[in-house]
Amino acid sequence: MKEIFEWERMLLNELPGLFLFEVIFRSTVMFIILLLVLRIAGKRGVKQLSIFETVIIISLGSAAGDPMFYEDVGLFPAITVFITIILLYRLVTWLTAKYKKFETFIEGETVCLIHEGKFSITQFKKESLAQDEFFSELRLKSVEHLGQVRNAYLESSGEVSIFYYEDDDVKPGLPILPEQFNLKSKTIKHTGLHSCSFCGNTTEQKPGIAVCYTCGKEEWVPSIKTIRKT
Structure with a gap:
């Protein structure tokens, strides 16, 4: 015992x-x-x-x-x-x-995920980070669309650092609010600025089907341009 x-x-x-x-x-x-x-x-x-x-x-x-x-x-x-x-x-x-x-x-090292309002596709693919998860991080920092973001970095700690455009420099971009982003479609219904739902590339599009010259994807979302609410 x-x-x-x-x-x-x-x-x-x-x-x-x-x-x-x-x-x-x-x-x-x-x-x-x-x-x-x-x-x-x-x-x-x-x-x-x-x-x-x-x-x-x-x-x-x-x-x-x-x-x-x-x-x-x-x-x-x-x-x-x-x-x-x-x-x-x-x-x-x-x-x-x-x-x-x-x-x-x-x-690890700091990685630039958004540059001049568009995704840095090659860098984004290297990280184990889903688009929805990243959009959630941006929304928590009061971002409505990528045109408000000059650069965004994924730090080695896992935190996201964002550098914004000045209000006068904000440009049309890919909306990341669910009710707007979910309007994405392969068929463009009206002439105007549209953003690629995959990379955020924003260009003038006419009704019909278009291929993004940056990433080769075909889904588009009507772009928006609003300044960030602080």
Whole structure:
């Protein structure tokens, strides 16, 4: 029958001292796996925290939690995990400060998603970000159409930074309010400015069917031009 405060069980769970080296190896492997998985998951999955910060929190949280609840988890292995994670943290921090490519791989880089009121298609495709999700972000910042936006950036933290046109410089653009955007159609019903529903390219169109010369898509939405309400 087990007794409380059995030091051999509580500290090492009756395992040999060499097991601590296995703990170091396991911690390093899981740290790298967490880092890679979250990097692949994309910026939006860890919004407001960097991928690196998220890995640290998960790693330390798991190491701290198990010995608190489970009697078969020794304190020394958990402490070894803490020390290993902190050392890995210092190593990764040093590498990110020394090597720009490594910093870009770990933290990601800022990406321009909207340039001069239109989507930067090549950049947008690289990010795991749906158009509806991005439109939602813009609407939360009181954007009604892309013609109000000079540039929009997806930061490495997952946040969206927006730089607006001055009121006098706002131009017609793709509406992003659902009741207007959902009017998109392959058949243009009247002559006037229309925006491609895929890339935001805005041009004068005549009734009929037209192909966007920027992205090759065929769905259009009547453009609007309103200044941003602040």
